Amino acid sequence: MGKQAGRAPRRLGKARVAGVVIVALLLVAIVFTIVRAAGDDSGAKPAASGPVVAPSGAVDGALVVGQAGAPVKVEVYLDYMCPYCGQFERANGDEIDRLIGDGTARLYLYPLAFLDEMSGGTRYSTRAANAAATVYDQAPDKLLPFNNALFAHQPPEGSTGLSDDQIAGLAGQAGVPKAISDDFDERVFEPWVAASTQAAFDAGLGGTPTVKINGVKFEGDLYTVGPFTHAVTEAAK
Amino acid sequence: MTIGPLAWFRRLRHADAWIYGTMLFSACLSLLASFVLSIDAVRLAANPGVGLSCDINAVISCGTVALSWQAQLFGFPNAFLGMVAEPVVITIAVASLAGVRFPRGFMFAAQVVYTLGVAFAYWLFYEAMFSIGALCPWCLVITVSTTLVFATLTHVNIRDNNLYLPPRMQQAAARFIDADLDVLVVTIWLLVIALSVTTRYGSALFG
Numbered sequence: 001m002g003k004q005a006g007r008a009p010r011r012l013g014k015a016r017v018a019g020v021v022i023v024a025l026l027l028v029a030i031v032f033t034i035v036r037a038a039g040d041d042s043g044a045k046p047a048a049s050g051p052v053v054a055p056s057g058a059v060d061g062a063l064v065v066g067q068a069g070a071p072v073k074v075e076v077y078l079d080y081m082c083p084y085c086g087q088f089e090r091a092n093g094d095e096i097d098r099l100i101g102d103g104t105a106r107l108y109l110y111p112l113a114f115l116d117e118m119s120g121g122t123r124y125s126t127r128a129a130n131a132a133a134t135v136y137d138q139a140p141d142k143l144l145p146f147n148n149a150l151f152a153h154q155p156p157e158g159s160t161g162l163s164d165d166q167i168a169g170l171a172g173q174a175g176v177p178k179a180i181s182d183d184f185d186e187r188v189f190e191p192w193v194a195a196s197t198q199a200a201f202d203a204g205l206g207g208t209p210t211v212k213i214n215g216v217k218f219e220g221d222l223y224t225v226g227p228f229t230h231a232v233t234e235a236a237k
Numbered sequence: 238m239t240i241g242p243l244a245w246f247r248r249l250r251h252a253d254a255w256i257y258g259t260m261l262f263s264a265c266l267s268l269l270a271s272f273v274l275s276i277d278a279v280r281l282a283a284n285p286g287v288g289l290s291c292d293i294n295a296v297i298s299c300g301t302v303a304l305s306w307q308a309q310l311f312g313f314p315n316a317f318l319g320m321v322a323e324p325v326v327i328t329i330a331v332a333s334l335a336g337v338r339f340p341r342g343f344m345f346a347a348q349v350v351y352t353l354g355v356a357f358a359y360w361l362f363y364e365a366m367f368s369i370g371a372l373c374p375w376c377l378v379i380t381v382s383t384t385l386v387f388a389t390l391t392h393v394n395i396r397d398n399n400l401y402l403p404p405r406m407q408q409a410a411a412r413f414i415d416a417d418l419d420v421l422v423v424t425i426w427l428l429v430i431a432l433s434v435t436t437r438y439g440s441a442l443f444g
Contacts, residue, residue, distance in 0.1 A: 012412065012413070016417070034439060037435065114291075115291060158438070210290075
């Protein structure tokens, strides 16, 4: 009996030492991950610094698609990582194509990058926006198909996003020639994306998606087909 | 005879005032978080457009957690459950601080129900981390505070032999608590949560 009583506390004492060691190891691991995360930005993919080069045909921060004489100006501010931008696009993408096609609307697409932190250090927002700008620069008619493809395969918020190869693959599916998607790596338009993101914020943009019709923010339902189309057709009258 | 600070702390830790005091604190914290999340959920329901965007000032998330199906598993916002359950814990803690001793069956029932609640909180934590992929600070507060309430409730129920355990298990559990190993287990547990959060969201939080 006495022996047993003596053994039990000793075993518990060992467990206590082991527990303290585990606590110490966990603390070290936490500090390590924080330090590594804090250093991430200067890691594998630093932001491209360089002169701000706008894609040819861009107006300020916007990639413009559609006939110059179209009566309605539709402005869409988006971030390729923003889940609601994906919802808007998946609901209204076809309608936007149609409204541009029949000359009702002219689209001003603002690809922004403010959700870079949400892709585990891979800066997906910036990479995707740069790819869109590159496509627009060299093959403007492929921008909308590529844009739709990016949102059709949108990575979830907080994931590491699509890889550069996956983005190039989607460009291929959208009919973008390989010579153009090979240029994504050059990251020529990243400074332009950063500058236009900053400009949009300075102009008071509150979030994404923001949709403006003839300069007025559309406050209706962005996520079902109908209200947006209706508002555009009304504005065209 | 003088007692060292460690012995003093150990005596304090197993005292009713400390146990029910910390239970009260953790339950209030959990109630506060449930309250904030419930208000958000109601606001969102009244005004579906409000939450449906990525606010440029919200570094943490686009509010995707609140809009997921997991956030309304039973057809109403999960946070409502916290608003229902935590006041009961608060009542138990306050009454116990005032000297009330609840019957064994009552405390056992509280343990069973709260265990279900903790399991639910961890399921949500897991879903938010790995399925929804978005961080929700108030949800994290709930994860941590329900863990603390669970720990103190279990502590007191083992101390007072309320869990209808077989004698041997009860003895082992009592020794475990008496050796303060439960403190270590809870500490390790919370650090594992902290580590998984920093691993998963480190670049979003500190990048």
